[in-house]
Every structure is written in C-alpha cells, then in structure tokens.
Amino acid sequence: MPDKERLEDxxxxxxxxxxxxxxxxxxxxxxxxxxxxxxxxxPQGTPSARMRRATSAVTRPINEPKPRPSRPVYKPQRNWxxxxxxxxxxxxxxxxxxxxxxxxxxxxxVQIPDAGPSASENPEHPIHEPGRRNxxxxxxxxxxxxxxxxxxxxxxxxEEKAPxxxxxxxxxxxxxxxxxxxxxxxxxxxxxxxxxxPEPESKPEPAPEPEPKxxxxxxxxxxxxxxxxxxxxxxxxxxxxxxxxxxKRYDYFTRRxxxxxxxxxxxxxxxxxxxxTEDGAYFEVLEGTELKVTGAPLTLANDALLHAEGEFAxxxxxxxxxxxxxxxxxxxxxxxxLTAVHVSRxxxxxxxxxxxxxxxxxxxxxxxxxxxxxxVGADTLTAGQCATLSDRxxxxxxxxxxxxxxxxxxxxxxxRLLHGEGFETEPAGKMITGTREARDAATLGAxxxxxxxxxxxxxxxxxxxxxxxHTQLSGEVIRVRYRARGANKLIVQCWNPDAKDNFGIDLTxxxxxxxxxxxxxxxxxxxxxxxxxxxxxxxxxxxxxxHTTGTETELEVDWVEFVRAPRYED
Amino acid sequence: MHRRTGAVxxxxxxxxxxxxxxTPPPKTGAQFFDPFWHPGGTGSLMSMxxxxxxxxxxxxxxxxxxxxxxxxxxIGASPVEADDLTQETFLAVWQKPFEQxxxxxxxxxxxxxxxxxxxxxxxxxxxxxxxxxxEDAENVFAAKAGEDGGDEHVEALRECMQQLQGRARSAVDxxxxxxxxxxxxxxxxxxxxxxxxxxxxxxxEALRECxxxKHGRKPE
Numbered sequence: 001m002p003d004k005e006r007l008e009d010x011x012x013x014x015x016x017x018x019x020x021x022x023x024x025x026x027x028x029x030x031x032x033x034x035x036x037x038x039x040x041x042x043p044q045g046t047p048s049a050r051m052r053r054a055t056s057a058v059t060r061p062i063n064e065p066k067p068r069p070s071r072p073v074y075k076p077q078r079n080w081x082x083x084x085x086x087x088x089x090x091x092x093x094x095x096x097x098x099x100x101x102x103x104x105x106x107x108x109x110v111q112i113p114d115a116g117p118s119a120s121e122n123p124e125h126p127i128h129e130p131g132r133r134n135x136x137x138x139x140x141x142x143x144x145x146x147x148x149x150x151x152x153x154x155x156x157x158x159e160e161k162a163p164x165x166x167x168x169x170x171x172x173x174x175x176x177x178x179x180x181x182x183x184x185x186x187x188x189x190x191x192x193x194x195x196x197x198p199e200p201e202s203k204p205e206p207a208p209e210p211e212p213k214x215x216x217x218x219x220x221x222x223x224x225x226x227x228x229x230x231x232x233x234x235x236x237x238x239x240x241x242x243x244x245x246x247x248k249r250y251d252y253f254t255r256r257x258x259x260x261x262x263x264x265x266x267x268x269x270x271x272x273x274x275x276x277t278e279d280g281a282y283f284e285v286l287e288g289t290e291l292k293v294t295g296a297p298l299t300l301a302n303d304a305l306l307h308a309e310g311e312f313a314x315x316x317x318x319x320x321x322x323x324x325x326x327x328x329x330x331x332x333x334x335x336x337x338l339t340a341v342h343v344s345r346x347x348x349x350x351x352x353x354x355x356x357x358x359x360x361x362x363x364x365x366x367x368x369x370x371x372x373x374x375x376v377g378a379d380t381l382t383a384g385q386c387a388t389l390s391d392r393x394x395x396x397x398x399x400x401x402x403x404x405x406x407x408x409x410x411x412x413x414x415x416r417l418l419h420g421e422g423f424e425t426e427p428a429g430k431m432i433t434g435t436r437e438a439r440d441a442a443t444l445g446a447x448x449x450x451x452x453x454x455x456x457x458x459x460x461x462x463x464x465x466x467x468x469x470h471t472q473l474s475g476e477v478i479r480v481r482y483r484a485r486g487a488n489k490l491i492v493q494c495w496n497p498d499a500k501d502n503f504g505i506d507l508t509x510x511x512x513x514x515x516x517x518x519x520x521x522x523x524x525x526x527x528x529x530x531x532x533x534x535x536x537x538x539x540x541x542x543x544x545x546x547h548t549t550g551t552e553t554e555l556e557v558d559w560v561e562f563v564r565a566p567r568y569e570d
Numbered sequence: 571m572h573r574r575t576g577a578v579x580x581x582x583x584x585x586x587x588x589x590x591x592x593t594p595p596p597k598t599g600a601q602f603f604d605p606f607w608h609p610g611g612t613g614s615l616m617s618m619x620x621x622x623x624x625x626x627x628x629x630x631x632x633x634x635x636x637x638x639x640x641x642x643x644x645i646g647a648s649p650v651e652a653d654d655l656t657q658e659t660f661l662a663v664w665q666k667p668f669e670q671x672x673x674x675x676x677x678x679x680x681x682x683x684x685x686x687x688x689x690x691x692x693x694x695x696x697x698x699x700x701x702x703x704x705e706d707a708e709n710v711f712a713a714k715a716g717e718d719g720g721d722e723h724v725e726a727l728r729e730c731m732q733q734l735q736g737r738a739r740s741a742v743d744x745x746x747x748x749x750x751x752x753x754x755x756x757x758x759x760x761x762x763x764x765x766x767x768x769x770x771x772x773x774x775e776a777l778r779e780c781x782x783x784k785h786g787r788k789p790e
Contacts, residue, residue: 003644003701003706003707003710003711004710004714006644007644007710007711007714007715008714008774008778009746010640010643010644011640011714011715011720011723011724011727012727012742012746012774012777013746013747013749014640014720014724014727015724015727015728015731016731016742016743016746016747017747018746018747018748018749019643019649021635021636021639021640021643021652021656022639022653023635024631024635024639024653024656024657025628025631025632025635027653027657028627028631028635028656028657028660028661029624029627029628029631031657031661032624032627032660032661032664033624253650261648261650262650292650294653
C-alpha cells in the first residue's frame, strides 16, 4: 500500500478513536525533570585533572615512595600492568582449578570423550542450574568452577564453537524461556558429536563476552502450549476490571521478562501472569508479574487502590505487598487499611500507609503524600508534603503547592471503593429495615436482572448494619442508586455508637419513579440532635439508613457504595 | 472485595476520568517560535533558568508530541515503541537544545530526531524497517500532516465523519474503528468482500474531499 494511503488509514483510525497518540506530557516532563535534578553542575575554573596533578606533591604522605616523575598520574600503562597481573593470576588459577576438576572427578567421566549421556548424568555444575538463566543461555561457562564469580576473560576469545554444544548437553530440558529459540534446533545436530572435546568440563577458558541475543526473544508472538498446561500457583496480588471487548484502546500490558516487548493483557494466557476471572469481568494479576499500565486503576489484594502510569511489578502477598517501580509513576491509596503497601525503586523503599504519588527518577523517588503517611525508615512524610528519596534519605522536603495538588493524575483518579452493598445477597451485617426483592434488567435500567432493597408505606426506608464498624476516611463519599415515589424528603444517616447519635442529612427527592444516583460527602453529615456537629474522618458507624418521609411512599435502593474520592485542586 | 454487577454509577463531580487525548493542541507562545530567536541570545534555552527551560519544553511537548508519535507509528513503530521513542526524542532535544525558527522547521527537526532514534532501535534489535524508504515516508507525512503533525487533519476527519451515513459509516466504523478485517466487516454488514472494498474506497474519497474542503484546498 502506498505511504500516502497508509497514512490516510492511520489518521482515519485515529479520528475514530483507535491508534490515537497518548498524552505523554507528564511522562516526558517527568523524565526531563529527573534529568535536570541529576544534571551535573556546569564545570567552572580549572579542569579537575590539572588541579589534582598540581597539588599531589603537597598532599602526598612523606613516607610514600615518590612516583616516577616521568609518569603522569593518569597514564594508562599503570592500569594495563595491573590488568596483566590479574589476568596472569586468573589464568594460573583457572588452569589449577581445571586440573583439580579433571583429576579429582570420576575417571570414567573424564575418559569418555563423546559421552553425551554421561555428561547429562553428571551432577549439574552450579553455574548450570536453571535459575542461573543468563549463564546457561550463553552456554560458554565464563564462570569459575566454584560458581562464585566470572573468570576475567583471557586475551582472545576462541573462534571455535566447541563450548556451545557442551553446556547444552548438560542443560536440563526445562531451560529458561528466554533461551534463543533459533539456536536450540541448530547447534546440537551439527556440533555435538564432532566438537565435544575430550574433557567436557576442562574448558572454562573460552570466555567471549556474553552478548545478549535479544532479537530472538522479542518475537514471542504466541503463547507456548507447554507453558499453558502448568497451573500457576502464584498468589493473586491485584485485580482490574476487564474492559469491554472491542474497546478502542487498552491500558494494561504485561511481559514475562525484561527482554520482551510489552503485550496487551487481553487474550493472553495465565502463563503471562494475568488471567481472567471465571465470570470474565476482571483480570487477576499473579505475584511477580511485570505490568505496564497507561493511566488505569488496579485493586491490590489488600484492597488498596493502585492507579498507575508506568511500569512496575507487584510482589509479595496480600499482607505484605511490594510494588517495584521501574518507570514513571503510580498513585497508591491504602488509607485506613490494616496493611501498608511498600514501594521500592533501586533499593529505596517507602512504606505507604496513606495515599499519594510516587514517581521514579534516576535512582530516586519523588514522593507526594496526599493523605496519611509515607514512612522511610525512621523518617515520615505526612499529608500535604513532597520530598525526594535517594540513597541519602529524604531530601528537598516541602509543603505541596497548588501545582502539586492540581496534578493531572490526581484529577483523573477513580474513587476507591471502601464498602458496597448490591443486595444480590443479604448484607454481611444484616438488613434492619426493607426487604430484598428481585427486579428484571428493564426495571433496573441495567444490563442484567438483580435485586434491590425495597420498602413501602409510611416513611419507607432501607437500612442495614455494617459487618463490624465502618470508620470514616477523609474524602469519603456515600453513593446511593435509588428510586422513590410519594416521598416528601429523603434522609441519609449513619449511626455513630461513640456519639450515640445518627449523623445524617435531609435531601429533596428527585423526580418520582426515576432512578437517581445520589452522592453525599460524609463530611456533610451532621448529628441529628443539634445538627451542628459534622461527621469527621475517624468517626465510626455501625449502620447505614436511607429513609423517606411521607404517608404512602415507595423506595427501592439498587446499591449503596462508600468510596474515597481523592483530594485535588482545580 | 465488593464488585458491582449492575449499572455503573455516575462518578462524583470532578472525579470522572478525563481523556487528554482529544484536547486540541495548545497554541504555542509567539515568543517561543520567535523567528529571531537564536541560541545564546536572550531567549536561548542554554541561558534560561531551569524553570524557564521546563516551561519551554512543556510548550514544545504540548505542541508536537502527538505529531511525533503519529510519525513514529507511520514509519513502523509499535504503540509502545512510539511512546518510548517520543519521550526519547524530546529528552534528546531537552539535553541538546536547538534553534527553533518556526513550527514547520521544529516539526521537521523533531521528526528527524525521532527517525534516527527509531532506526537505532531497529538496529539494536536487528529488525528491518517495515517501510521501504523512511525518508520518502517522512516527506509524505510532512506533506499530509502539515505543521501541526496531523492534529488539524484528524480534527477535520472527525467532523467529516459525522457526514458519513448509512452503510459507508458502518463499514468505516467496523474496519477502521474496530479493526475488523475486510472479510469480517463484509460478514457483519452482510455484503461481499468486494462490495466492502468499494464502499470503503468511496468513503475514503468522500472523507478526503471533505477534509480538503475544510482546509480550503482543491481536492486532488
């Protein structure tokens, strides 16, 4: 297809909402800000090398032997000499170890030169354990036989390919998935019988630099059937709503390792670390899965809200979740939960017991705590504060400005569901007034049949008890979907056992017989006794009631939600 | 964890998620694209304070990020690669400021940087470009998308799309909007494949003419 036509097609797709450019402003500016903060101070004055040379004669200890005057401080020969000594030492060491391995092993293993089976029967060398994926992939044993550290490379890598088949013959079948797929079928038939050296384990010296062969792992276009068969026993650490099929743009991507491309989670099998729930409404994220999310929410296993615009992995379990942030930023809200969420980045660790934004910089984290607290060791960042966390601890602590509070991320956040009653089943506490009744989809104005809580007659109402105590959080909002007839007034109220009073508000009902969604900030509730004391964060409630006033009223409540709306400024 | 299965509630005021994708490109400040601007002068990025530089970058990104992303997609980058390369392009410019004469030149420069980055990516992954000649593609893009990188064109297309009616609109929606194949589109519209092909061709011609009219140019 000619370029012009292809471009037209692309623009038409974009006009229809598909293939549209994302808004990368915050990401690019964030990255630029990171580079600005890390930028070195512009050099001024005399170059540092000359200064060093000039002062060395003065600052050198008297008893230290003087360097030869003819040798400048930064001459490279000095390093080469050291390198030669180290290389020589390593070569001697490698030869000694090789001899040790050869003569201390079973003579039978050593003497049979082309014994493929015997090689596989030998106990695995530590460096070829399946977990050591990179070593095994390169298959050239650039590691000392103790398995502790790579042997520094000898002068020149040998061009012969003998080492390739040698470790492969010893590799277990279940070798890592990132093993270059192209190489595996090619090497064994050609090289193995011919090139296997007489001493299979005595050749640690060919150590060409390990070059990751990425092109072969970038094409995992299909799920391997072998990987699908295994049931994944990893814990579910997060869920997110499955967007409707055919949605123009998806927000969730995953990959199996850092060498792979990100792939949309839709249509992927559980082997990729995400799987759909049985009803198909949600995706579950398994522990350790790497995700890239372009501005969409997830609910963590401890019920915290994670809204991400970046790349990260979720590790741990419900009681100790750690988000390893790779790129960009996330918003975490676990205010009021029993368990905190930890966020890590390049060895830095933040314990989030409130809510806020964490943004990855180069070896640092930019923090903005909007609610509750962020804990860093013994240090704490409180609500409304920003700071930078690096390996030197918290720095540049300041109060959040209007600009921080009007961050696009905050303004586009979804609210976090704290408690919900859909009346599909009896409320976990119990129903106090009203009865559960079935309604068809048309009556509900929904896509499927369901249940409502209903009441009728004089001052009809619906109320239920919480399963335990419900503690009010800052920014909490009550949302009710209801339909009423014959009502003069609506009353929303919650019983506060500490104050021994209801906290509520009176409202005008909407149009009779039509479904409405009511939203009330909990901070707008007042005590019913004096109507002067407002409901504040931290207050506890045992029940929720939604009542009408009127002699002959009908009330149906489809659902009730308690959500936490994030704070922001326009 | 409570999960609702019924109707979706209206979000509280101010909490509805807003897409930034459809926002029109902000007008760039005249001083930013000052034709007399030159590095080292009073408006130089080099001599600006950090906050000034950040502001200028913000303006540059707002004006050109969509165009750069579109261009990268056009020359064969995947959406994720386009995201990354767009960022790299602007960071490269951020780290090494350049002279900005006008929007046209700025767009061209950014596309050049983006193209180089994309080619470097292809080389590092040992991939071949899907587009035969990237330079030609760039010329086509510059001619078609215009100074704003295609924003105006897409906006015009959106308006023209309203005028498409009936089966032509359905075919365009299914094929371009939902990404169905031509055969699938034909099946859904209960037509044969050739019919869909013709329908799409005519729809595209109509859209092209409509867009050209909006741009005040004679249709080709």
